[in-house]
Amino acid sequence: MIGVKCMARKYHYDVLVIGAGPGGEGAAMAAAKAGKRVGVIENRQGVGGACVHKGTIPSKSLRHVVKQIIRHKISSLFRTTGDAHIFSYPKVLAEALRVVPRYVDLHTDFYTRNRATIIVGEACFVDAHTVSVKLVDGAKEQITAEHIVVATGSRPYHPADIDFDHARVYDSDTILDMKHTPRHIIIYGAGVIGCEYASIFSGLGIKVDLINSREHLLTFLDDEICDALSYHLRDMGVTVRHGEEYESLEATDRGVTLRLKSGKRIHGDALLWSNGRTGNTDSLKLDAIGLEADGRGQIHVNDRYQTSVENIYAVGDVIGWPSLASASYDQGRAAATNILGQESRFVSDAPTGIYTLPEISSIGQTENELTAAKIPYEVGRAFFKNTARAQISGEKVGVLKILFHADSLEILGIHCFGAEAAEIIHIGQAIMNQAGEANSIAYFVNTTFNYPTMAEAYRTAALDGLNRVKRI
Known part of the structure; x- marks a missing residue:
């Protein structure tokens, strides 16, 4: 009877996407280009999701402006006598956020x-084929x-005992609304976001305490990169405290005090909480379709990005790892490809991109x-200081x-720490993805690179590695 009911229903869209972030855009564009009638529900006035409005784009733009300031300060051409010029956080942020409306216009x-209809409003499920939307009015x-694709993204995790309404307490979204320049900021959570903001604030000359609940930073990375x-x-002035957990937070008009379970009391002008994220599923009424999110608001999917409800898919941060904008876009495309009845790949090979200073x-x-x-491997290294392009820049x-x-x-792994690392990695990625003997470190020795470039670091690293196995 259920199948008969579905066949009799009149569909307004072939594919309805909930969320216009990278995952939603990937699904919408792929379906629209295949001739499907596509609708997209977005609860913001502009497309792009948290990636554009609160995450990747504004934070990386902020980092770019801070990097320019650092280079300005250390350049002999711009050194001046007397008092150093102070760059306030609100002014730097305003400069960084100029990119957001341009990005929104471009992607709109x-x-x-592609004739994909955007509906602005809050969505929730009525049944497996029906969504109720509360419009702006x-x-x-x-x-x-x-078919429906859930791409609602995620938001910062808020423990119940932290007062995020206080003017001196921020998360990774609201830090982009901070209207003052703290002299000292405490960052609780030393994951990717915490490390990125630690380097950004220290680059502005702000004192930073970075509180890490683990024994090392970013333990999913190669040890050598973590050490670097x-x-x-620390060289930038960040105080990193490992193996610490918070006990309580006291926030007043004069500052904040973070009490740790170790007995330490850390005082600062503001606190940035960056300890985890939660999937945006609580308002979707998933119970109406028999779905249930986990404790972090994430939806389980199979290798086709399909939920336990046959016609409903989920992509992006709302399904958890790897929670990268690049992966989310490809997941969206893969979900649409599966809806079209074609073969697609499960995105499991996305490179990490961490925009600390250096990245x-x-x-x-x-x-x-x-x-x-127990795989017999060797290591080839190239230090940037030994490349002409790095000396020039x-x-x-x-x-x-x-x-x-x-x-x-x-080639089994490539790890890069330094300027433009997120760009440099793709050369190695391309060779790693070749089949058979084409995936070989020897490629970098037998290929001529432009000079001077950062890319020639691959040749230097390959020569170093092959010397270790005496292949040259």
């Missing part, structure tokens, strides 16, 4: 050109679709993973590290 045009309407990040954060990127296995798997801090099989020379 993508939807328009308060009116409600129901939209039906044959720890050293350079970090990696793909493949780490030394610890290879050692645990002044970006001399960094290393490119290639892990490869000692016998077959197959």
Whole structure:
């Protein structure tokens, strides 16, 4: 009877996407280009999701402005006598946020050109083929679709005992609304977001305490890269405190005091809480369709990005790992491809991109993973300080590290710390994705690179590695 009911229903859209962030855009564009009638529900006035309005785009733009300020300060051409120029956080932020409306306009045009309809409002499920939308004016309407893609993203996790309404307490969304320049900021949570903001604030000359509940920073990275990040954060003046957990927070008009379970009391002008995120599923009424999110608001999917409800898919941060904008977009495309009845890939090979100062990127296995798997490997390194391009640009801090099989020379992992690491990684990624003997560290020795470039670090690293196995 259920199948008969579905066949008799009149669908308004072939594919309805809830959320216009990277995952939603990937699904909408792929379905629209295949000739499907596509509707997109977005609860913000502009497309792009948290990625554009509260996450990746504004924070990386902020980082870019701070990086320019740092270079300005250290350049002999711009050094002045007397008092140093003070760059206030609100002014720096205003400069960084100029990119957001331009990005929104650009991507809105993508939807328009592909005839995907954008509906602004809050969505919740009525049944597996029907969504109720509360529009901006308060009116409600129901939209039906044959297939639905949930791409609602995530938001910062808020423990109940932290007062996020206080003027001195921020999360990674509200920090982009801070109207003053703190002299000292406490960052609780030393994950990717915490480390990025620690380097941004220290780059502005703000004193930073970074509280890490683990024993090391970013433990999913290669140990050598973790060590480099720890050293350079401390070199920038960041106080990193490992193995600490908060007990309570006291916030007043004069500042904040974070009490740790170890007995320490950390005082500061403001607190940035960056300890985890929660999927935006609480308002979707998933129970109406028999779905249930986990404790962090995330939806389980199979390798086709399909939920336990056959016609409903989910992509992006709302399904958890890897929670990267790049992966979310590809997940959205994959979900649409599956809806179209075609084969797609499950996104499991996305490189990490961490926009600290300097930045970090990696793909493949780490030394610890290879050692645990008892795979015979060797290491090739190229230090940026030894490349002509780094000497010219002044970006001399960094290393490119290639892990490869000692016998077959197959590339097993690439790890990069330094300027433009997130760009440099893609050269190695392309070779790693080649089949058979084409995936070999020897490629970098037998290829001529432009000079001077950062890309030639691959040749230097390959020569270093091959010297270790005596293949040249």
